[in-house]
C-alpha cells in the first residue's frame with residue numbers, strides 16, 4: 001500500500017519504515033499515526049517480514065505530536081477522540097519485533113513512540129525529551145509510564161517537569177537505548193541487528209517479545225509463570241528440536257517457524 005507520511009521498504013525479511021513529514025520534523029499527526037498503524041499491521045501479516053525497523057530522518061525521529069493539529073482542540077474533543085490512544089495501542093499490538101532507530105530529535109510523542117517499540121538503537125546526535133510541560137500539558141501516549149520504567153523516577157521526573165533533553169550518551173547510560181552508534185552507521189546497524197533476529201525461529205522471537213513485555217504489564221510472580229509456561233510450550237515446536245539438534249551436531253540451525 002502507498003502511504004503519504006511514511007515509506008516502507010522490505011528487503012531480506014526486514015521492513016524499514018521511515019517517517020516522512022520533513023516539513024514538520026516528522027511531527028505525529030492523525031494521518032501519520034493511522035498510516036503507521038496500517039503499515040505495522042501489514043508487516044505483521046506479511047510472510048516476507050520477520051523484523052521491523054522504524055526510523056525518521058537524520059534531523060528528527062519525530063519532534064512530537066503535531067502541535068498545529070492539537071492547538072485548538074477542546075477537552076471534550078480530545079476526550080471523545082481519546083486522542084492517539086487507539087493509534088498507540090495498535091502500534092504496541094504488533095507481534096513482530098520493532099527496533100526504533102533514532103537520529104536527531106525524539107521529543108514528546110516522538111520519544112513515546114520510540115519507547116513503544118521493542119528497543120531503541122540511537123545515533124550519537126540523538127536527543128530525547130518530554131517537553132510537553134513547556135506547552136502547558138503532559139505526555140499523553142505513555143511517556144510518564146514508559147520513561148519512568150526505562151530510566152527510573154528521578155531522571156524521568158526531572159525530564160517531565162523541566163522538559164530538558166537527554167543526549168545519546170546519557171540515554172545509553174540511563175538504559176533508555178540499547179546502543180549508540182555513529183549517525184552515518186545508524187540504519188546499517190539497525191538493519192543488521194534486525195537481520196540477526198530474522199534468522200531465528202519467528203515463533204520463539206514472538207514468544208520472547210511477549211514474555212519480556214510481561215515484565216512491564218504484570219507482577220513478577222505472574223510474569224515468571226508466563227515465561228515458564230511459554231518456555232515449556234516452545235518444546236512443542238519443531239524449531240526447538242532443530243535448534244537443539246543443530247547445537248549438538250555443531251551446525252547452523254534451519255528454522256522453519258513450526
Ligand code: HXC
Nearest residue numbers: 023024025027063064065066067068084107108109140141
Ligand atoms: C508541529 C512542528 C513540531 C511539532 C517542529 N515542527 N516540531 N510542527 N508539531 N511537534 C515544525 C516547526 O513548526 C517548523 O515548521 C519545522 O517543524 C522545523 O522546526 P523548527 O522549530 O524551525 O526547527 P529547529 O529550530 O531546528 O527546532 C527543532 C525542535 C523544535 C527543537 C525539535 O521544532 C521543537 O521544539 N519542536 C516542538 C517539540 C515539542 O514540544 N514536542 C512535544 C509536542 S506535544 P515551520 O512551518 O515553522 O517551518 C506531544 C504530546 C504527545 O508530543 C501526546 C499526544 C497524545
